[in-house]
Each structure stands twice: as structure tokens, then as C-alpha cells.
Amino acid sequence: MERFPRLRFMGSKHRLWPWLHDVLSGIEFDSVLDAFSGSGCVAYLLKAMGKRVTASDRLHFAVVIARAAVENSSEILGAEDVARLLEHDPRHPRFIERTFRGIFFSGDDLRFLDRVWARLDRVDGWHRRDIALSALIRSCVKRQPRGVFTVAGDPERYKDGRRDLRLSLRDHFLEQVEVYNRAVFSTGRRHRVVEGDVFEIDPAGHDLVYLDPPYVPRADDNCYIKRYHFLEGLSRYWEGCEILVHSRVRKIVKPHTPFSHRSECLDAFRRLFERFCGSIIVLSYSSNGYPDIETLTGILRSFKPRVDVFERDHRYHFGTHRAVRRAKVREYLIVGR
Numbered sequence: 109m110e111r112f113p114r115l116r117f118m119g120s121k122h123r124l125w126p127w128l129h130d131v132l133s134g135i136e137f138d139s140v141l142d143a144f145s146g147s148g149c150v151a152y153l154l155k156a157m158g159k160r161v162t163a164s165d166r167l168h169f170a171v172v173i174a175r176a177a178v179e180n181s182s183e184i185l186g187a188e189d190v191a192r193l194l195e196h197d198p199r200h201p202r203f204i205e206r207t208f209r210g211i212f213f214s215g216d217d218l219r220f221l222d223r224v225w226a227r228l229d230r231v232d233g234w235h236r237r238d239i240a241l242s243a244l245i246r247s248c249v250k251r252q253p254r255g256v257f258t259v260a261g262d263p264e265r266y267k268d269g270r271r272d273l274r275l276s277l278r279d280h281f282l283e284q285v286e287v288y289n290r291a292v293f294s295t296g297r298r299h300r301v302v303e304g305d306v307f308e309i310d311p312a313g314h315d316l317v318y319l320d321p322p323y324v325p326r327a328d329d330n331c332y333i334k335r336y337h338f339l340e341g342l343s344r345y346w347e348g349c350e351i352l353v354h355s356r357v358r359k360i361v362k363p364h365t366p367f368s369h370r371s372e373c374l375d376a377f378r379r380l381f382e383r384f385c386g387s388i389i390v391l392s393y394s395s396n397g398y399p400d401i402e403t404l405t406g407i408l409r410s411f412k413p414r415v416d417v418f419e420r421d422h423r424y425h426f427g428t429h430r431a432v433r434r435a436k437v438r439e440y441l442i443v444g445r
């Protein structure tokens with residue numbers, strides 16, 4: 109598990125791995141759907157537990173990362189592939205450099221991203237390309253202060269000595285390719301990663317469904333696109349993304365999710381449980397979300413005769429534009445069977 113390239117990602121459960129492992133080990137199942145896979149760390153844990161895993165998320169960059177580390181069981185990005193990606197082509201497109209100059213990273217960094225993207229199709233094999241893209245994504249997270257893309261900043265301002273902020277994206281990339289290569293392993297089973305809204309994913313064929321939707325927070329917001337729009341755009345070279353040209357950081361339009369709105373989330377949980385009620389349901393939830401745990405277990409009980417709640421303390425770390433905040437919450441795993 110220590111080989112998983114952990115990503116600073118809002119709501120990531122990687123700190124809860126041992127607890128998740130303990131609770132899941134007490135349940136009998138073989139196939140599993142991680143329907144809000146995010147950073148991919150839970151899907152990776154489930155793969156390491158020997159399960160047949162399907163992971164899905166509607167963020168494209170989350171899908172790319174999960175394909176590289178979960179669906180991919182054998183391909184690695186070799187030295188020749190990397191050399192091909194780094195070859196210089198003076199006529200490469202300059203979309204990233206033109207769009208984000210003075211907003212994120214240095215001019216050299218932005219040109220580097222454009223250059224690698226232009227050469228991605230020289231690499232054979234989907235999963236090798238996924239590794240290259242995942243390495244780019246993780247490099248950007250490491251090089252970006254607090255790992256979020258909410259405020260434009262002069263990259264020079266952040267040169268405070270921290271290695272991750274000092275290293276160029278090129279140097280990060282070379283390291284991250286190795287990190288992703290090391291994460292690849294096989295359990296002899298086939299895993300699948302699909303992109304899409306949770307209400308469009310086929311609910312059939314999973315013994316257990318793990319649900320970790322965004323929580324409607326009591327303060328702040330839970331918008332993934334606001335924080336990670338650059339990574340989402342990068343994962344698809346902004347193809348199909350509508351850039352909000354008047355936003356200072358060139359955000360992209362955020363898709364609607366009922367899990368962000370108090371007025372819609374109760375109905376969304378009801379539909380979610382109904383959709384997956386043919387499987388064991390394991391829901392991650394936390395005390396800082398809306399609705400409260402009693403309401404949520406009440407809804408689940410109308411679909412599942414037996415509902416067990418496991419709980420423990422947890423401390424989330426996440427960046428906001430003001431400061432890095434640490435929220436102490438009670439974390440729940442609600443199991444319906």
C-alpha cells in the first residue's frame with residue numbers, strides 16, 4: 109500500500125486505510141464498485157485486498173489516475189517512452205502556456221506541459237499514457253502551493269525553500285513516472301475504471317458498493333472543479349472543457365451534482381441507496397456533513413434490513429485560499445446489508 113502515489117485531494121481517505129481495511133475485512137464480498145473514486149486510494153486498497161474492482165468518478169483526471177494504478181496491472185512507462193515524451197519539437201501547440209502564463213507555474217513549466225502533451229500519442233498503450241498523464245498531474249499538485257488551483261500566484265513568490273516548490277515540473281515528472289511505475293502490480297484479476305455520473309453507472313454485478321460522495325459541508329463549499337480545474341483540464345488538454353474566460357484563474361464550468369446542495373442531497377441519497385440496493389452498501393460519511401448521521405441511516409434502513417455504523421475520530425487537512433485548515437471530525441462507515 110505504501111507504493112500508492114497518494115494525492116492531496118479533498119476528502120481523500122488514505123489516512124483511513126487501516127480502519128477501512130479492518131471494517132471491510134469483516135464483510136464477505138468478492139467484487140466491488142468504488143463509485144466516487146477521487147484520488148483512487150480506496151480502489152487501490154480494494155485491489156490490494158484481492159477484490160475484483162470497478163472504480164468510477166465523473167472527474168476525468170480521477171479516472172486517469174485510477175486507470176494508471178488500479179486498472180493497469182502490468183504496463184510501465186520505460187526509459188524510451190520517457191525520452192520520446194521529452195523530445196523537442198519547436199512547433200508544438202502552446203495552449204497551456206498562452207492560457208495560464210502569469211497564473212500558475214513558470215513559463216518553462218507551462219511549455220513543458222504543452223510539449224509532453226503534444227508527444228503523448230507517441231507512447232504505445234493506453235495505460236502507459238495514463239502513467240505519463242498521472243505523473244504530470246501529480247507533478248502539478250506537488251509544484252502548486254497547497255495543491256489547489258483557486259488563486260493565481262506569482263510562482264517566484266512561493267520559492268520558500270521547500271523542495272516540491274523549487275523543483276521544475278520536468279524534474280518532478282521524471283520522479284513521478286518512477287513513482288507510478290512502482291505502484292503497478294497484478295493480483296491476476298481484471299479491474300475496470302469508468303468515467304461517469306454515479307446515477308449512470310451500471311449497478312449490477314458488484315457484491316459490495318463503496319460510496320464516498322462529497323458531503324454538503326456546514327461551512328465553505330465542496331467544489332472539486334474550483335480546486336482542481338487545472339488538473340481536470342490538463343487530463344484532457346482542455347478538450348470539451350468550457351473555460352470561464354473572465355475568471356482570474358481560467359476556471360472551467362463546473363458540472364452540477366446534487367451532493368453539493370442541501371435542497372437536493374436527501375433525495376440524492378435516497379436515489380443512491382435505491383440504485384445500489386442489490387449490493388452490500390458501505391457509505392463513508394462524516395460528522396461535518398449535512399444531513400446528520402441519524403437521518404442518513406434512517407434513509408438507508410428503508411432499503412436495507414440491517415444497518416451497522418462504525419465510527420472513529422479523523423482529522424482532515426485541506427487547503428483553502430486563506431490558510432491550510434485542519435478539521436477534526438467524527439468519521440463513519442455505514443454498512444447496509
Ligand SMILES: C[S@@+](CC[C@H](N)C(=O)[O-])C[C@H]1O[C@@H](n2cnc3c(N)ncnc32)[C@H](O)[C@@H]1O
Pocket residue numbers: 117118119120121122143144145146147148149150164165166167170304305306307320321322323332365366367
Ligand atoms: C469525497 S471524494 C471521494 C474521495 C475518494 N474516496 C478518495 O479517498 O480519494 C468525492 C468524489 O465524488 C465525485 N463526484 C461528485 N459528484 C459525483 C457524481 N454525481 N457522480 C460521480 N462522481 C461524483 C467527485 O469528483 C469526487 O472525486
